[in-house]
Amino acid sequence: MKYISTRDNYRPVPFAEAIRLGMVPSGGLFVPEKIPELSCEDLDHMVGSSYRETAFLILQEYLTDFSEGEIKGALARAYNSTNFDNPEIAPLHKLTSGQYILELWHGPTAAFKDVALQLMPHLLKKALKKLDVKNELVILTATSGDTGKAALEGFRDVEGIKIIVFYPEQGVSKVQKRQMITTSGENTAVVGVEGNFDNCQTQIKNIFADKEFKEQLQQSGFEFSSANSINWGRLAPQIVYYFYSYAELCRREEIEPGALVNITVPTGNFGNILAGYYAYRMGLPVKKFICASNDNNILTDFMQSGLYDTDRKFKKTISPSMDILISSNLERFLFEITDHQSELINEWYNRLLRTGKFEIDQKHLTEINKIMAGVCSREPETKKTIHHIYQKYNYIVDPHTAVGIKSYQKYRAKSGDRTPVIIDSTASPFKFSPAVMEALEGELKTKDEFAILKKLAHKTGSSIHPGLQGLETEKIRHDRSCSVEGIKGQIKEILRL
Ligand SMILES: *Cc1c(COP(=O)(O)O)cnc(C)c1O
Numbered sequence: 001m002k003y004i005s006t007r008d009n010y011r012p013v014p015f016a017e018a019i020r021l022g023m024v025p026s027g028g029l030f031v032p033e034k035i036p037e038l039s040c041e042d043l044d045h046m047v048g049s050s051y052r053e054t055a056f057l058i059l060q061e062y063l064t065d066f067s068e069g070e071i072k073g074a075l076a077r078a079y080n081s082t083n084f085d086n087p088e089i090a091p092l093h094k095l096t097s098g099q100y101i102l103e104l105w106h107g108p109t110a111a112f113k114d115v116a117l118q119l120m121p122h123l124l125k126k127a128l129k130k131l132d133v134k135n136e137l138v139i140l141t142a143t144s145g146d147t148g149k150a151a152l153e154g155f156r157d158v159e160g161i162k163i164i165v166f167y168p169e170q171g172v173s174k175v176q177k178r179q180m181i182t183t184s185g186e187n188t189a190v191v192g193v194e195g196n197f198d199n200c201q202t203q204i205k206n207i208f209a210d211k212e213f214k215e216q217l218q219q220s221g222f223e224f225s226s227a228n229s230i231n232w233g234r235l236a237p238q239i240v241y242y243f244y245s246y247a248e249l250c251r252r253e254e255i256e257p258g259a260l261v262n263i264t265v266p267t268g269n270f271g272n273i274l275a276g277y278y279a280y281r282m283g284l285p286v287k288k289f290i291c292a293s294n295d296n297n298i299l300t301d302f303m304q305s306g307l308y309d310t311d312r313k314f315k316k317t318i319s320p321s322m323d324i325l326i327s328s329n330l331e332r333f334l335f336e337i338t339d340h341q342s343e344l345i346n347e348w349y350n351r352l353l354r355t356g357k358f359e360i361d362q363k364h365l366t367e368i369n370k371i372m373a374g375v376c377s378r379e380p381e382t383k384k385t386i387h388h389i390y391q392k393y394n395y396i397v398d399p400h401t402a403v404g405i406k407s408y409q410k411y412r413a414k415s416g417d418r419t420p421v422i423i424d425s426t427a428s429p430f431k432f433s434p435a436v437m438e439a440l441e442g443e444l445k446t447k448d449e450f451a452i453l454k455k456l457a458h459k460t461g462s463s464i465h466p467g468l469q470g471l472e473t474e475k476i477r478h479d480r481s482c483s484v485e486g487i488k489g490q491i492k493e494i495l496r497l
Contacts, residue, residue: 001064003030003232006335007349008342014065016127019120019233020137022226028345030232031332036061038283044257046247051089052079054247055119055240061282062236066126074122078237083108083118085466090115090241092248095393098420099408100254101401102245108153109179110428110465111146111321112272115241116234117154123233124225125158135223138495139163140207142200145172146321146427148190149179151227156185163227164189164494166200166487174449175431175468182474189494190478191487199484207488220497229271230328238275242284245422255420262421264290264411266404267299268322270329272424273372277333280371287419292407293376294319299327303374306365308348309357317379318435319399321426334360337367373415377406385409386439396440396460398432401425430456430465 002012007028013021018030038057046054052075059071079089086106093101107114128137139161141151148165155163167180169192180190193200207213208224217223229235242263249255263286265273273291280286293300295315302308310325317323331349338344348358377385385402389395397405404423411417429436433456438444440459444452450472457464482490491497 001036001062002033004033005029006031006331006342006345008346015063015232016065016130019124019127019231020131020133020225022228022231029230029328029332029335031335032062032232035278035281035336037281040258043243043247043283046243047250047257049247051240051244052076054244055079055237058240058243058282059236063123065130066123070126074119074126077122078119083114088248090244092245092422093395093425094254095389095395095423098418100245100249100420100422101395101397101425102241102422103425104241105398105425105428105431105465107150108467109146109149110431110467111150112424112426113146113150114153116229116237117150117227119154119237120227120231120233121154121158121161125160127233128160133223135218135221137161137225138217138222138491139227140204140224140491141165141227142197142204143167143172143180144197144320144323145176146431147228148172149176149183152180152183152185152188152190155227156183156188158187162187162189162222162495164191164491166191166193166204166490168193168195168197168200169481170194171197173432173434175433175453175471178471178474179467181476181478182471184477188478190480191490192481193484193487194481195484200487203484203487207491210488213488216497217495220495222495228328229269235271235275235278235329238272239279239282242276242279242422246284249420249422258285260285260287260419262286262288262290262408262417262419264292264404264408264421264423266292266319266322266400266407266424266426268324268327270299270327270333272426274329274333277336277371281336286371288411288417289372290404290408290411290421291372291374292404293374294322294382294403295376295379296323296325297374297376298325299330300374300376302330303365303368303372305359306362307357307359308352310352311356317382317399318432319382319403321400322403334364337364373411375407375411377403377410381406383435383439386436390440396429396436396456397425398427398429399435399439400427400432402439428465428468429460430468 003018005028104112351358
């Protein structure tokens, strides 16, 4: 299996090269040249398979330059009871008849990004060995919260790779900050930046593009890579839980094998839902994907009108991981929907760069609408949903998951579609405990996030997610901070250049 560029501007590369590079150096994203299709026997086989076995069945189709032992070794290091607090890795919670919540937050940092980031570093390490890369890889990440800690945990103590995370000092929650600055591991560094996330992100992008700096790194034996969802190495592991949860519904006899399901995904950068779409193209019986957005509903508008228009106000919400106006992975989806017409992708994305918007034609919009519906949940609706789901089902969801549930309910009411639905739950409610507690109980007397965590634990009668326990007393290991202009200097200091 080779990976090609969505913009037809690079040679086809094997998986190892795609994961090393992260994105196509000349712009564009790597996608598989052909989507592998699974047979009915493969699907039947999954009904009797564990998470790791299912992961192997899927990944062997994409990592054809890796041996069976290499894939299985990486899977064993990622998906085990040290890293995940549930033996099923991604357990399915039945909310009510025909509605199931896929809990993707049982990994070390309480957000769904762990599922990919626990595995990806092991694959990357193997890839570097295969390609005989002599340099030490330096993962540079700017984070608005969840990605930073998930990447730190994944790359912690992975040989031959260093990771440096930059976060906006004022832009993350107290719990998120504490999660990051208490990270152990000799190869990790965390730096607070005076500035917002966009400033951090832009500066990091500039550093990636800085040729002189790149040469200086080379001479010292380093090279940069990235760990965000534009890297195919993060997407492939996410295809797995769509098959696993479908097989689980068959195991429990909630559906007949082969029956159609709907899938709802709270969406930001479009990575998670795209992995679902690849699962569908591989043979998963899906009727409709519900692409759920919060008040930053650019995708909802796009799927209704065909116009992708970034000229709008950025809104801060209680589901911050979905506060995004440019969903990078949409490019991959459009490449697939247009049957690999890279001329169209080039045209649309050049226009986006120049004018901040592009519009697709009616034919391709119809294609999209056949398989996907864009729906959004407004801030007050999201809060009410957290409250309502608790009242009705005694189950507490985080704000991102609540956006998914509300969007699904709106879709169902409008379409009358009663197909069984899997709704992705992307974070533990503990990770966003102030917003959750406020939705449940009204305005809070305390602003202390650690006190609120304990209150939530008391209310649910369950213990605080292991990744968030004892954070307030844990040793602080990282105290670096800098201005936006100081980011490059910090990198030099950390790498002793
Ligand atoms: C990252 C994230 C999302 C968005 O996922 P994408 O793959 O970027 O669409 C949703 N919810 C949570 C909690 C996240 O951390």
